[in-house]
Amino acid sequence: MNTPDPHDDELPPALRQALRGLPRERQPGRLLEERTVRALRESGLVQAAPPRGIRRLPMAWLGGAVAASVALFASGVAVGQWMGGRTTAQVVSAVQARNDQQTALLVQQTGTAYIQALHQLAARDSAGAADPQGREVATHLFRxxxxxxxxxxPNDAVAGAVMASNPRQDTAAAHRAHQQVLWF
Structure with missing residues (x-):
């Protein structure tokens, strides 16, 4: 890519030939590069590069990273509470269902035992061995x-009829009726 120079005509042909044979570019030496960089640093035009392995982040990046970390932590807490609350609600529901089943079973067992005891009381009464205390206890428990x-x-007709047919006797009121009051 030897472009003709307009002043080449003024040179002798041997010199012109020698100039055309010279390289157009030359690689500078390592020493020249180091001296140039040192001179630029001393004049304040170039700053020294940080040591390898240490990177300095701009404050905006650092602030963004902190904000992202806080957002990630807060969302983790929120999701954890939501999941924990949902799991707790399921556990409470399951425990309540189990308690309801246990209560129903207990009522059934107690009712069966009460009916068996009444059956035995009726069998004793029919055999002529009347037990007034047993009758009183059975009536009180039934009421x-x-x-x-x-x-x-509250709207159960059977329970209402039992309550209406078996009036409650207040033992304290009955006791007061038998007391004698002396006025002075």
Whole structure:
């Protein structure tokens, strides 16, 4: 890519030939590069590069990284609470269902035992061995059970009829009726 120079005509042909044979570019030596960089640093035009392995992040990047970390942590806490709350609700529901089943089983077992005890009491009464205390206890328990049924199911006709047919006797009121009051 030897372009003709307009001043080449003024040179002798031998010199012109020698100039055309010279390389157009030359690689500078390593020493020249180091001296140039040192001179630029001393004049303040170039700053020294940080040591390898240490990178300095701009403050905007650092602030963004901190904000992203806080957002990630907060979202993790929120998701954890949501998952924990959902799991807790499921556990509480399962425990309540189990408690309801256990309560129903206990009521059934107790009712069966009460009916068996009444059957034995009736068998003793029919055999002529009347037990007034047993009758009183059975009546009191029957009324208490009917009262609890009225609390559980206020519109239940059977429990209401039991309560109406078996009036409650207040023992304290009966005791006061038998007391004698002396006025001075």
């Amino acid at each position: 208490a059970a009917a009262g609890q049924m009225v609390r559980i199911a």
